[in-house]
Amino acid sequence: xxxxxxxxxxxxxxxxxxxxxxxxxxxxxxxxxxxxxxxxxxxxxxxxxxxxxxxxxxxxxxxxxxxxxxxxxxxxxxxxxxxxxxxxxxxxxxxxxxxxxxxxxxxxxxxxxxxxxxxxxxxxxxxxxxxxxxxxxxxxxxxxxxxxxxxxxxxxxxxxxxxxxxxxxxxxxxxxxxxxxxxxxxxxxxxxxxxxxxxxxxxxxxxxxxxxxxxxxxxxxxxxxxxxxxxxxxxxxxxxxxxxxxxxxxxxxxxxxxxxxxxxxxxxxxxxxxxxxxxxxxxxxxxxxxxxxxxxxxxxxxxxxxxxxxxxxxxxxxxxxxxxxxxxxxxxxxxxxxxxxxxxxxxxxxxxxxxxxxxxxxxxxxxxxxxxxxxxxxxxxxxxxxxxxxxxxxxxxxxxxxxxxxxxxxxxxxxxxxxxxxxxxxxxxxxxxxxxxxxxxxxxxxxxxxxxxxxxxxxxxxxxxxxxxxxxxxx
Amino acid sequence: xxxxxxxxxxxxxxxxxxxxxxxxxxxxxxxxxxxxxxxxxxxxxxxxxxxxxxxxxxxxxxxxxxxxxxxxxxxxxxxxxxxxxxxxxxxxxxxxxxxxxxxxxxxxxxxxxxxxxxxxxxxxxxxxxxxxxxxxxxxxxxxxxxxxxxxxxxxxxxxxxx
Numbered sequence: 001x002x003x004x005x006x007x008x009x010x011x012x013x014x015x016x017x018x019x020x021x022x023x024x025x026x027x028x029x030x031x032x033x034x035x036x037x038x039x040x041x042x043x044x045x046x047x048x049x050x051x052x053x054x055x056x057x058x059x060x061x062x063x064x065x066x067x068x069x070x071x072x073x074x075x076x077x078x079x080x081x082x083x084x085x086x087x088x089x090x091x092x093x094x095x096x097x098x099x100x101x102x103x104x105x106x107x108x109x110x111x112x113x114x115x116x117x118x119x120x121x122x123x124x125x126x127x128x129x130x131x132x133x134x135x136x137x138x139x140x141x142x143x144x145x146x147x148x149x150x151x152x153x154x155x156x157x158x159x160x161x162x163x164x165x166x167x168x169x170x171x172x173x174x175x176x177x178x179x180x181x182x183x184x185x186x187x188x189x190x191x192x193x194x195x196x197x198x199x200x201x202x203x204x205x206x207x208x209x210x211x212x213x214x215x216x217x218x219x220x221x222x223x224x225x226x227x228x229x230x231x232x233x234x235x236x237x238x239x240x241x242x243x244x245x246x247x248x249x250x251x252x253x254x255x256x257x258x259x260x261x262x263x264x265x266x267x268x269x270x271x272x273x274x275x276x277x278x279x280x281x282x283x284x285x286x287x288x289x290x291x292x293x294x295x296x297x298x299x300x301x302x303x304x305x306x307x308x309x310x311x312x313x314x315x316x317x318x319x320x321x322x323x324x325x326x327x328x329x330x331x332x333x334x335x336x337x338x339x340x341x342x343x344x345x346x347x348x349x350x351x352x353x354x355x356x357x358x359x360x361x362x363x364x365x366x367x368x369x370x371x372x373x374x375x376x377x378x379x380x381x382x383x384x385x386x387x388x389x390x391x392x393x394x395x396x397x398x399x400x401x402x403x404x405x406x407x408x409x410x411x412x413x414x415x416x417x418x419x420x421x422x423x424x425x426x427x428x429x430x431x432x433x434x435x436x437x438x439x440x441x442x443x444x445x446x447x448x449x450x451x452x453x454x455x456x457x458x459x460x461x462x463x464x465x466x467x468x469x470x471x472x473x474x475x
Numbered sequence: 476x477x478x479x480x481x482x483x484x485x486x487x488x489x490x491x492x493x494x495x496x497x498x499x500x501x502x503x504x505x506x507x508x509x510x511x512x513x514x515x516x517x518x519x520x521x522x523x524x525x526x527x528x529x530x531x532x533x534x535x536x537x538x539x540x541x542x543x544x545x546x547x548x549x550x551x552x553x554x555x556x557x558x559x560x561x562x563x564x565x566x567x568x569x570x571x572x573x574x575x576x577x578x579x580x581x582x583x584x585x586x587x588x589x590x591x592x593x594x595x596x597x598x599x600x601x602x603x604x605x606x607x608x609x610x611x612x613x614x615x616x617x618x619x620x621x622x623x624x625x626x627x628x629x630x631x632x633x634x635x636x637x
Contacts, residue, residue, distance in 0.1 A: 030498070032599040032600065034599075039602070041599050041600075042491075042599065042600055042601055042602045042604070043491060043495070043600045043602070044489060044491045044494075044600075044602050045489060045490050045491040045493070045494035046494075047491075047600075048491060048494035048495045048497075048498050048600060049494060049498070051498075158487045158489065159489065162489045162491060162602030162603065163602050165487045165489070165602060165603055166485075166602050166603040166604060169484075169485035169487065169603045169604075169605070170485070170603075170604075172484070172485070173482075173484050173485050173636065
């Protein structure tokens with residue numbers, strides 16, 4: 001008898017629902033979750049191969065130090081020792097659950113001697129989000145995408161988020177007047193190649209600067225106050241970049257009843273320019289950022305890592321970091337334009353946790369097997385998920401690894417605080433009195449909590465449809 | 476009969492259908508993607524013709540038009556002569572190395588899935604809803620949509636807004 005468990009895909013930000021059928025803990029089949037509010041059963045090409053990630057024959061299954069298999073206790077002791085150095089650093093991948101992300105500040109405060117920790121988004125989403133903090137443009141919901149009269153796609157959001165493409169295509173198909181413009185990113189040619197594109201010549205930044213200038217200087221429109229220095233600066237530095245199609249696109253986007261600018265880029269400068277374009281185009285224009293990683297936006301906003309993975313790697317390359325722990329990420333492969341490999345080779349110690357062997361784990365002295373998000377409980381994309389499959393071998397989640405290291409250090413990790421929670425035995429009489437006093441006060445009447453959950457793309461779903469005990473007998 | 480239809484107005488060429496087909500059909504691909512120079516990609520799939528040329532060409536009766544309308548290739552009868560590949564006017568029958576793979580590499584409209592009440596894998600996975608599994612007569616009667624491409628040779632799977 002096979003079990004069917006519902007899970008969520010975290011290959012991109014959308015959080016598509018899916019179902020894993022397994023027998024005796026071994027995942028056997030992937031099925032489409034028609035009840036998922038986000039994707040209504042559909043999956044992209046990457047999502048279709050999720051099962052191969054779970055039971056891949058090269059999965060890392062046990063912790064190793066110097067190539068020899070060790071127990072998790074030995075590995076945790078080694079990791080605790082590594083993090084004790086004052087010039088140590090920690091990078092954790094962006095596919096953390098919300099709970100694991102909340103543990104991170106507490107873990108860093110109690111188990112690390114430095115404040116060098118960051119959440120990595122291999123596409124640079126953290127830098128993009130930081131750049132966008134200065135652009136107060138409203139974020140598009142699913143409805144905005146579907147009802148948009150003019151959509152401008154920057155980069156190739158369709159290949160990163162095909163479900164976003166579904167909403168855009170719906171808008172395009174629903175109205176003959178809908179306009180879709182693709183501002184091409186040089187990195188992508190696959191999906192966006194199907195649509196008429198704006199030829200940027202000089203690249204994404206140049207094209208977006210031209211688009212911004214064109215929107216700001218449209219006749220019969222008063223440019224917002226904040227834009228005057230930008231227009232003057234563009235004029236002072238040789239005028240706007242010459243891109244022929246941009247004038248028509250700017251007029252169509254700015255004059256449309258409603259519009260959405262969908263952006264997928266790792267370039268913070270381009271993201272900021274795109275945000276400014278949406279802001280300059282008027283009140284009924286919205287912005288939609290397609291992240292490569294599911295919890296990227298939420299983690300950046302709620303946990304606020306003190307630094308970025310790129311900063312830590314740059315410091316490692318300069319010799320300012322001598323010991324590094326990388327959980328989940330593969331910065332050597334993800335950042336080919338930086339000399340990450342050279343920096344990592346110069347480290348005194350390097351520990352790397354990963355699902356499959358990668359270029360970073362080959363450089364590491366300590367290698368830790370980590371679990372895929374489908375193998376752990378937690379909140380992803382705003383909704384509670386149970387594990388859809390058993391972890392392979394001795395694979396552990398980031399949260400479990402943090403708890404193991406904390407045990408070695410003799411501390412209890414407590415989420416939602418940067419400090420270590422005092423054990424109950426150490427409770428002071430004052431604190432005990434306050435607790436008991438509070439406990440004896442009548443509790444205020446509480447209303448029924450909303451069970452609606454908003455996804456990263458704005459889609460609403462009902463929390464009740466994702467109860468904690470998801471496992472059901474089926475098939 | 477229900478057939479696969481590709482709405483070219485909403486297709487983004489993401490090839491998720493190929494991934495799904497590859498996954499559910501045991502590593503053989505029956506729903507391919509054609510690459511058209513400078514224009515993008517086009518899903519290419521068996522049309523389950525009313526009078527299939529591949530069935531007429533098969534010397535061993537391995538290609539059959541079943542009662543439910545699907546054209547299927549028998550794994551046991553196929554000798555791998557590739558007559559059907561040559562006969563198909565749409566070029567949808569693939570050339571796969573090895574007899575076992577060859578005998579399976581033919582769209583069967585996921586009859587095993589549809590028997591369980593599920594949609595064919597390519598339809599269930601399509602992120603934009605461009606691939607549909609619908610009664611062909613109803614689609615032909617639809618005044619909003621136009622079925623295009625080689626209508627004379629067989630009922631084409633491509634749909635566009637009129």
